[in-house]
């Protein structure tokens with residue numbers, strides 16, 4: 582059981598709604614499609630990181646931190662939500678972002694700025710070398726600050742607790758509405774969301790499938806990350822669970838042009854959901870995961886009487902950074 586005494590702050594708007602998507606269901610000719618609205622968690626426009634940050638920020642405060650340091654892509658939703666959480670708690674936020682300072686700060690970057698975060702541009706490498714991060718933390722300490730490092734995507738043993746709790750929340754909602762979910766579909770990258778859901782499923786007895794649509798990593802690499810994060814989390818909190826690759830369903834068929842590259846499948850998914858259900862996806866994560874779900878439906882992966890829940894993980898501010906590519910996209914006929 583997820584013990585109540587795990588230190589947690591209340592930062593997110595929970596429970597998030599679980600909604601039917603009747604128009605999309607009809608358009609795609611089944612299965613019955615629902616959506617779990619973690620784009621509505623709050624913290625400067627919502628997203629999956631709010632759940633992880635409830636536990637990470639509690640840990641940061643317990644350690645006496647006054648500065649939260651985290652890492653990500655230029656349009657990192659995780660960095661933006663971390664900046665919002667830090668602002669709410671009266672802490673400084675330092676965001677170490679990939680790339681060079683762009684001429685226009687829009688999307689998540691605009692919000693980072695409004696939220697008062699300091700941004701440092703770290704160059705093109707996908708992962709900042711650990712010694713460089715250690716150097717920055719040391720520099721802050723020398724300047725008298727007390728930094729707390731939140732890893733990429735908030736995905737460590739502490740952040741995962743947010744999605745173990747999220748599985749409990751979903752199961753309560755399903756029970757209340759008398760529904761049984763056969764499949765959950767979720768975008769996966771640094772892995773904390775999927776690992777939390779899978780651990781939560783084992784702890785609380787969800788028997789359906791949890792399908793991770795990889796956004797950036799090939800299956801082998803993602804599998805290794807998922808299994809080691811799951812094992813580390815179970816060990817840290819004393820969950821008596823054995824975890825291996827078989828516990829994680831991962832599709833890496835939808836990587837398209839790579840991380841953050843918007844292709845026709847993502848555009849179709851974003852337009853389709855917006856124009857059938859009035860729900861906004863994001864260009865990097867949920868647009869790709871929904872494109873994957875649409876493809877799986879078209880291939881006949883699900884039976885028409887099954888219930889499939891798409892777990893919306895947020896990210897909508899990044900839409901504005903992709904305005905050039907998304908504007909005047911083809912209309913979906915009503």
Ligand SMILES: Cc1ncc(COP(=O)(O)O)c(C=O)c1O
Nearest residue numbers: 734770771772773774866894896
């Ligand atoms: C909108 C959105 N969806 C999904 C993910 C992936 O979640 P995770 O990193 O826990 O795998 C992220 C991560 O940054 C995200 O910003």
